[in-house]
Amino acid sequence: xxxxxxxxxxxxxxxxxxxxxxxxxxxxxxxxxxxxxxxxxxxxxxxxxxxxxxxxxxxxxxxxxxxxxxxxxxxxxxxxxxxxxxxxxxxxxxxxxxxxxxxxxxxxxxxxxxxxxxxxxxxxxxxxxxxxxxxxxxxxxxxxxxxxxxxxxxxxxxxxxxxxxxxxxxxxxxxxxxxxxxxxxxxxxxxxxxxxxxxxxxxxxxxxxxxxxxxxxxxxxxxxxxxxxxxxxxxxxxxxxxxxxxxxxxxxxxxxxxxxxxxxxxxxxxxxxxxxxxxxxxxxxxxxxxxxxxxxxxxxxxxxxxxxxxxxxxxxxxxxxxxxxxxxxxxxxxxxxxxxxxxxxxxxxxxxxxxxxxxxxxxxxxxxxxxxxxxxxxxxxxxxxxxxxxxxxxxxxxxxxxxxxxxxxxxxxxxxxxxxxxxxxxxxxxxxxxxxxxxxxxxxxxxxxxxxxxxxxxxxxxxxxxxxxxxxxxxxxxxxxxxxxxxxxxxxxxxxxxxxxxxxxxxxxxxxxxxxxxxxxxxxxxxxxxxxxxxxxxxxxxxxxxxxxxxxxxxxxxxxxxxxxxxxxxxxxxxxxxxxxxxxxxxxxxxxxxxxxxxxxxxxxxxxxxxxxxxxxxxxxxxxxxxxxxxxxxxxxxxxxxxxxxxxxxxxxxxxxxxxxxxxxxxxxxxxxxxxxxxxxxxxxxxxxxxxxxxxxxxxxxxxxxxxxxxxxxxxxxxxxxxxxxxxxxxxxxxxxxxxxxxxxxxxxxxxxxxxxxxxxxxxxxxxxxxxxxxxxxxxxxxxxxxxxxxxxxxxxxxxxxxxxxxxxxxxxxxxxxxxxxxxxxxxxxxxxxxxxxxxxxxxxxxxxxxxxxxxxxxxxxx
RNA sequence: GGACACUUAGUUCAGCGGGAGAACGCUUCCUUCACACGGAAGAGGUCACAGGUUCGAUCCCUGUAGUGUCCACCA
Numbered sequence: 001x002x003x004x005x006x007x008x009x010x011x012x013x014x015x016x017x018x019x020x021x022x023x024x025x026x027x028x029x030x031x032x033x034x035x036x037x038x039x040x041x042x043x044x045x046x047x048x049x050x051x052x053x054x055x056x057x058x059x060x061x062x063x064x065x066x067x068x069x070x071x072x073x074x075x076x077x078x079x080x081x082x083x084x085x086x087x088x089x090x091x092x093x094x095x096x097x098x099x100x101x102x103x104x105x106x107x108x109x110x111x112x113x114x115x116x117x118x119x120x121x122x123x124x125x126x127x128x129x130x131x132x133x134x135x136x137x138x139x140x141x142x143x144x145x146x147x148x149x150x151x152x153x154x155x156x157x158x159x160x161x162x163x164x165x166x167x168x169x170x171x172x173x174x175x176x177x178x179x180x181x182x183x184x185x186x187x188x189x190x191x192x193x194x195x196x197x198x199x200x201x202x203x204x205x206x207x208x209x210x211x212x213x214x215x216x217x218x219x220x221x222x223x224x225x226x227x228x229x230x231x232x233x234x235x236x237x238x239x240x241x242x243x244x245x246x247x248x249x250x251x252x253x254x255x256x257x258x259x260x261x262x263x264x265x266x267x268x269x270x271x272x273x274x275x276x277x278x279x280x281x282x283x284x285x286x287x288x289x290x291x292x293x294x295x296x297x298x299x300x301x302x303x304x305x306x307x308x309x310x311x312x313x314x315x316x317x318x319x320x321x322x323x324x325x326x327x328x329x330x331x332x333x334x335x336x337x338x339x340x341x342x343x344x345x346x347x348x349x350x351x352x353x354x355x356x357x358x359x360x361x362x363x364x365x366x367x368x369x370x371x372x373x374x375x376x377x378x379x380x381x382x383x384x385x386x387x388x389x390x391x392x393x394x395x396x397x398x399x400x401x402x403x404x405x406x407x408x409x410x411x412x413x414x415x416x417x418x419x420x421x422x423x424x425x426x427x428x429x430x431x432x433x434x435x436x437x438x439x440x441x442x443x444x445x446x447x448x449x450x451x452x453x454x455x456x457x458x459x460x461x462x463x464x465x466x467x468x469x470x471x472x473x474x475x476x477x478x479x480x481x482x483x484x485x486x487x488x489x490x491x492x493x494x495x496x497x498x499x500x501x502x503x504x505x506x507x508x509x510x511x512x513x514x515x516x517x518x519x520x521x522x523x524x525x526x527x528x529x530x531x532x533x534x535x536x537x538x539x540x541x542x543x544x545x546x547x548x549x550x551x552x553x554x555x556x557x558x559x560x561x562x563x564x565x566x567x568x569x570x571x572x573x574x575x576x577x578x579x580x581x582x583x584x585x586x587x588x589x590x591x592x593x594x595x596x597x598x599x600x601x602x603x604x605x606x607x608x609x610x611x612x613x614x615x616x617x618x619x620x621x622x623x624x625x626x627x628x629x630x631x632x633x634x635x636x637x638x639x640x641x642x643x644x645x646x647x648x649x650x651x652x653x654x655x656x657x658x659x660x661x662x663x664x665x666x667x668x669x670x671x672x673x674x675x676x677x678x679x680x681x682x683x684x685x686x687x688x689x690x691x692x693x694x695x696x697x698x699x700x701x702x703x704x705x706x707x708x709x710x711x712x713x714x715x716x717x718x719x720x721x722x723x724x725x726x727x728x729x730x731x732x733x734x735x736x737x738x739x740x741x742x743x744x745x746x747x748x749x750x751x752x753x754x755x756x757x758x759x760x761x762x763x764x765x766x767x768x769x770x771x772x773x774x775x776x777x778x779x780x781x782x783x784x785x786x787x788x789x790x791x792x793x794x795x796x797x798x799x800x801x802x803x804x805x806x807x808x809x810x811x812x813x814x815x816x817x818x819x820x821x822x823x824x825x826x827x828x829x830x831x832x833x834x835x836x837x838x839x840x841x842x843x844x845x846x847x848x849x850x851x852x853x854x855x856x857x858x859x860x861x862x863x
Numbered sequence: 864g865g866a867c868a869c870u871u872a873g874u875u876c877a878g879c880g881g882g883a884g885a886a887c888g889c890u891u892c893c894u895u896c897a898c899a900c901g902g903a904a905g906a907g908g909u910c911a912c913a914g915g916u917u918c919g920a921u922c923c924c925u926g927u928a929g930u931g932u933c934c935a936c937c938a
Contacts, residue, residue, distance in 0.1 A: 005900075171936095189935080196938085213938060227938090261937080269938045277936050338935085351936090384867070391866065391934075478933085513875090515931085547886090549877070552868080553931090557875065559887055566900045577897030624877070628885075643897075727904095734904060740893070820882070829918035830881095838881065845882090 002579065002690060006572035008536020008565070011686045016129050024699040025134045027074035027468070035071035036468035037063060038452050039135065040476045040484070041143060043082035044120040045089050048127045049518065050510040050556060051477065053528040054544040058507060058623070059475045060133045061545060064678040065618055066472075067134070068703040074468045076455055077128070077135040079121055081144040083444040084178055084186075084344050087407040090116050106406050113407050117142075130529065132537055132681050134699075139464070141455040143447045144409065151454035152409045152447050153426055155495050160424045164360045164494075165401075167413075167422070171277045172400050174352040175342040176298030180404040181356050182342060183443055184397060185482050187349050189338040198266070198330035199323055201226060201243040204251055210235070210243055210268045211330055215337060217323075218316045220247035221304045222272040222293040227282060230256035232267050246328035247319055248305060255286060274353035290353050298350050312350070357402040357411060357440070365393045368490040376470075376499040378489055381621050382551040385478060385506045389489075392482050401443045408441030449487035452500035469496070473503040478551065481506070505621045508553035510544075515555055526556050538680035539565035545679060546627040567631065568683050571672060574639050575687045578669045581650065582662055586692040588670075591663040592707065595656045597649060598715035598755050600664040603642040606633060607668055608711040611704045614675055623679070630675050638668055641723065648757070648764055666692075671704040718754045721789050722761055728785050729766040732794060741767045745795040752789045791855065807860050814853040821846035 003010070019025065027034075037059055042052055063075040090113045094101050101109075121142075128135060141148060159165040172181045197217050200209040212226060226243050228235040235254070242251040259282060260269050273283025274290040283290050293303045300307045300315045307315045323329045340349045369390060371377065380386040402411060414423045414435040423429050428437065447454070452474070456465040470492075476485060485504055492500035511517060512524040519525070531540045542564040548554035591604060610633040617626035646665060649657045670691060677684035677698050688698035695701060725748075733740060746768045748759075759770050785792045821842050824830050831839060 002897095004898080006898095185934095215938080265938050267938095271938090276938085278938080279936095281936095388867070388933080395934080482933090509932095515875095547876075552876095555875065557887085560875075562900080563886060566898095569900050570898065573898035573901085575897085580897075628877075631885090639897085640902085647896090730903070734892085740903075741895090817882080824881085824919080827918060831918085833918045834881080842881085 002572065002576040002687075004573075004576070006565075006569040006683065008532075008538065008682070012132075012537060012682045015682055015685055016132055019134070019697065019699055020129075020137070022697065022699075024697065025075075025136050026138050027072055027136050029072040032070055032072035034074065034467050034472075035063075035066040036074040036076070036471040037473050037475070038076045038455055038471055039078060040474075040480075041078045041080040041141075041448065041451065042124055043085055044079050044117045044124070045082055045085045046120070048124060048528065050526050050528055050531075050544070051518075052127075053131060053540065054507060054510055054554070055475055055477060056128070056131055056133055057541045057544050058505065058621075060131070060541075060681075061623060061678040062473060062475070062505075062621070063134050064681060064699075065703065067699070068674070068678070068701060070702060073134075074139070074464075075133075075135050076139050076141070076468075077133075077137060078141040078451070078455060079117075079124060079143070080444065080448055081117070081142065081407060083403055083405055083408040083441060084175075084180065085444075086113065086116065087405050088178060088344060090407070109406050117144075127529070130532055130537060131541070134681075139455070143444070143451070147457065148447060148450070148454045149409055150426075151450055151458055152442065153412045154459050155450060155491065156412055156442070156446075157424055157426060158495070159359065164363060165357060166360060167355065167357050169353060169355045170358070170398075170400075171275075171280045171351050172354050172356055173340060173349040174294075174296075174298070174354065175345070175347060175349055176294075176296065177342065177345050177347040178405070179296045181354060181400050181402060182349060183400045183445075186343045187340040188343050188346075190341050191336050192339040194335055194337055194339070195332045196335045197320065197332045199246050200328040200330060201246060201252070201268075201270075202328070203238060204242040204244060206241070208238075209328075210238070210254075211266045212268050212270045213265045214270055215335070216275075216316070217247070217319050218300065218304075218307075218312050219272045219275045219293065220245060220270065220319070221300070221307070222274050222291050223247070223250075223252055223270050224273060224283065224288045224291070225253045225255045225271045225286070227255050227257050227260045227269045227271050228267060229258055229260045229262045231258070232260070232262045234267055246323050246326060255282070257282060257285070275351050277351060280353065292353055294350060294352065356400050357413075357442075359399040359401055361396045361398050364490040364494055365396045367493050368486070369393050371489070371493055371499055378499050378501060379503045381503055381505045385481060385504070385551065388478070388481050389486055392486055393490075399443075401446050402438075402440040403443055404439075405441050408444065409447055411438040411440050411442060413438040445483055445487055448484055449491035450495065452488055452492055453496055458496065470498050471501045473505060474501040475505045475507070477509060478506050479509065503621070506551050508548060508551060511553055511555050513555055513557055515553075518556075531561060535561045535565045536568075536682070538568055538683045542568070542627070542679050545623045547624065549624055550622055567634075568680060570639065571634060571676065572683065572687070574634070574643060575669055575673070575690070577643065578665045579690055581665060582692060586662060586666065588666050588693050589659065589663045591660065591667055592709040594660040594663055596660050596664070597657060597757055598718050599642065599645055599649070599757065599761070600660050601710075601712070601715040602719040603637055603668060604664060604710040605713055605716065606637040607671055608706045610637075611671065611675065611706050615703070615706075618678075627679060630672070634672055638672065642668070645761055645765070648760055673698070674701055674704050677701075717752055717789065718758065721752070721754070722758060725762060725790065725792060726765045728792065729768065729794070732785065744768050746770045747793040747795075749791040749793075750789065804860065807856055811853065811856045811860070814849050814856060817849045818846060818853065821849065 039059065040055060042048060059075060063073050067073040090109070091101055093116070094104070094112060156165060173184065173187045175182050194215055196213050196215055198211050198213050201212050202209045210226060214220070223245050228238070238254050239256050241254055243254060244250070245252050259278070260267065271279040271282050273279045273288055274292045280290070282288070291303055293301055294312065295301045298312050300310050300312065302308050304315065307318065310318065320329065341347065342349050372386065372390065380389065412424060412426065414425070414429055414437050415421070417434055417436055423435065429435050452471050453465065453469050456462060456469050458465055474485070488500045492498065509517065512526070516522060516524060528540060539561050543561040547560060591600065596604070610629050613629040614626045617623070617629065646661050649661045652658070673684050673687050673691070681698070685698045688694055688701070729744070730740065733742060744766070748770065762768060763770060785794065824842050825846065
């Protein structure tokens with residue numbers, strides 16, 4: 001017997017461990033069709049947040065649903081080493097421990113980093129278990145493990161040999177805190193307040209000067225020329241002359257190039273090729289020098305004279321002071337401009353000329369774009385995110401993949417100590433003592449881009465690779481379409497010739513109650529574990545996956561989790577009731593072979609429609625829509641109507657009626673449990689195991705099917721009428737200020753055939769005394785209620801005033817409806833152009849409302 | 864400067880070419896035999912604004928305003 005209240009803690013106890021130990025999560029049943037998902041590997045840097053909980057629950061729902069449908073489901077777990085993020089955290093920890101990180105060796109550091117990884121991996125495992133995720137742990141991978149490292153090297157070497165990876169000196173974004181290069185998308189452009197400074201650049205051998213503007217005066221030490229537009233008449237006379245750099249007194253040539261826009265700013269632009277991407281292009285074009293003026297920590301280097309060693313921003317202030325003293329300062333204006341910040345530590349990044357490894361993106365991007373017109377097309381859900389992907393692919397620049405870090409995949413390039421010759425190969429050169437390996441590691445996203453196939457053993461033709469790759473679906477947030485989804489697509493196409501997955505299911509972000517992003521600095525984050533402690537994991541899962549439409553953000557609202565828990569309690573109690581009703585050792589029977597009452601037929605039809613609707617929406621990954629169909633069935637059809645009304649049949653002596661009711665109750669309850677199960681596996685398992693005649697676990701059940709035999713709406717007319725009559729009578733009592741259980745005498749005129757049960761139910765649920773049922777009304781004195789298929793005369797001797805008011809109100813409503821119908825039907829265009837079906841509908845409505853009006857008027861007369 | 868989303872009940876959100884929905888909150892009534900984490904009844908919305916297409920628009924199209932997100936090297 002179930003407890004009176006659903007208590008999540010008791011229900012959850014031990015279930016996950018049991019499922020895991022029984023091997024339900026392990027893929028490999030060759031008799032079935034495969035279905036595979038790889039988890040977006042979480043970073044080993046911290047706790048999982050609500051976003052992870054959402055993302056993984058969606059996957060869990062898909063995995064459990066597909067397994068019930070008879071697929072051999074592989075959901076492959078794993079984690080990401082998360083290069084910069086992890087290295088920064090480990091370094092910080094070492095500093096806390098009092099270790100001098102400037103003296104630590106690469107090998108020592110990696111030892112600490114691996115220990116860190118072990119610790120955090122355990123946290124993540126615990127959280128996955130709490131969430132109830134059906135992950136196949138026998139196939140778990142880590143982006144830095146040996147097999148994946150092999151795949152990474154293989155891809156790197158292949159791309160290198162194809163000429164798609166090259167080493168080059170280019171302007172990259174430099175993170176001076178981590179002291180590493182970053183890729184473009186690791187830089188976040190933020191609108192910051194700043195100043196535009198205007199300085200005089202005196203013209204050599206002249207009293208004239210040019211005015212040049214800049215937001216970063218400290219880069220003036222790297223200036224190599226001043227550019228003007230050749231057509232700019234203001235400056236024609238200076239072509240071929242030189243100006244003095246007010247920062248260091250050096251003479252700079254004036255170069256005329258139409259890159260400079262006339263009329264923009266002062267029309268004269270300073271050019272710093274080593275520290276600005278545009279200036280770099282000019283520098284290359286004119287073969288200018290490209291002096292680098294920063295140290296790796298973004299302090300000024302020896303090229304900056306008296307400013308050497310200063311922080312860049314301190315230098316800026318001092319330099320401005322000195323230029324003012326020299327009389328070359330013109331003005332400064334406050335401006336808002338986009339400044340690049342490191343995604344990881346928010347420091348201001350510095351564009352810097354640097355030798356790095358790059359992936360040549362154009363050919364890879366073109367292949368990925370072209371693939372969208374083939375049968376291997378990646379199907380984005382919702383579809384609009386395909387545009388996001390294509391747009392990025394169409395505008396992509398080469399990808400800087402080398403990072404000056406230790407924690408990551410070491411680049412398989414070796415430099416000859418004497419000749420400098422580069423060898424890129426899987427294994428170190430034989431005479432390794434003459435070589436030095438590139439100290440850099442690869443961007444984290446380089447290895448995560450291989451995740452869908454590297455996890456399955458590629459480049460070996462493993463059984464898993466053959467069976468589960470390409471994967472069936474991928475679930476992730478829209479915020480990492482660029483970082484990850486796109487890269488998986490072009491990397492996988494390039495390495496395997498196949499697209500990595502069929503469907504990409506994109507969800508939004510979890511926000512706080514006020515719609516703000518959850519962040520550490522705001523302190524508005526919600527820990528999933530706290531929510532689970534309060535409401536249970538099933539309520540959290542249900543809340544997360546049913547409260548937003550696909551691709552849209554969601555707010556975390558505590559009350560909504562609570563209401564999810566209430567829903568589960570409702571299901572719990574309906575199950576408690578049904579299980580209490582069913583005879584001991586009940587053997588389920590096929591309802592279609594029993595003598596079903598109209599009520600049984602009605603609810604089974606509703607159930608079939610519900611299964612259909614839920615399944616259709618599950619297929620579309622629309623969990624909000626799917627769940628609301630089930631929700632409505634549970635509350636309205638099953639609990640409010642069928643459960644209550646079935647009590648009549650159960651109290652009768654008719655054994656056939658009872659059997660039909662048992663079978664119907666059993667089927668409804670079981671299917672509700674199975675339909676809710678992918679969302680809320682713990683409570684579903686608990687209830688399932690309490691069902692008579694159950695299998696060893698809900699995890700080996702199959703998904704409910706629609707039985708055509710049970711799908712018919714014959715009984716709908718009668719049952720809907722019954723509900724309407726009951727509702728009318730209840731309303732009647734309220735508007736006549738009668739007690740709900742007050743007995744009333746009724747005379748009923750029915751215009752459709754109904755079963756004998758009709759009056760039985762009616763009596764019981766309205767406490768009525770039914771005097772007459774037939775095709776006309778006997779003459780009781782009282783009030784007439786007219787419905788679609790029947791009229792009811794209620795004897796009543798209470799206050800007439802209120803009744804008259806009510807009838808008048810009803811008449812008004814009917815008149816309005818008639819007016820609406822007539823307006824439509826009198827419109828010749830409507831008759832000519834609207835579909836016939838619609839016209840018939842309106843005609844029927846008009847007739848009905850007219851009849852109602854006549855009846856109401858009669859009623860009014862009688863009073 | 865581009866792109867995408869959003870604007871519907873007090874709040875959070877669904878929905879849809881043909882009489883506006885849910886949850887929470889609110890009002891009234893009910894401890895009745897699954898559930899008071901419940902039941903019954905109810906109040907509450909010119910579906911942002913303006914045009915257009917259509918027999919018919921909250922829904923489709925265009926524009927406007929507001930909100931949010933992403934992308935973008937402009938000195």
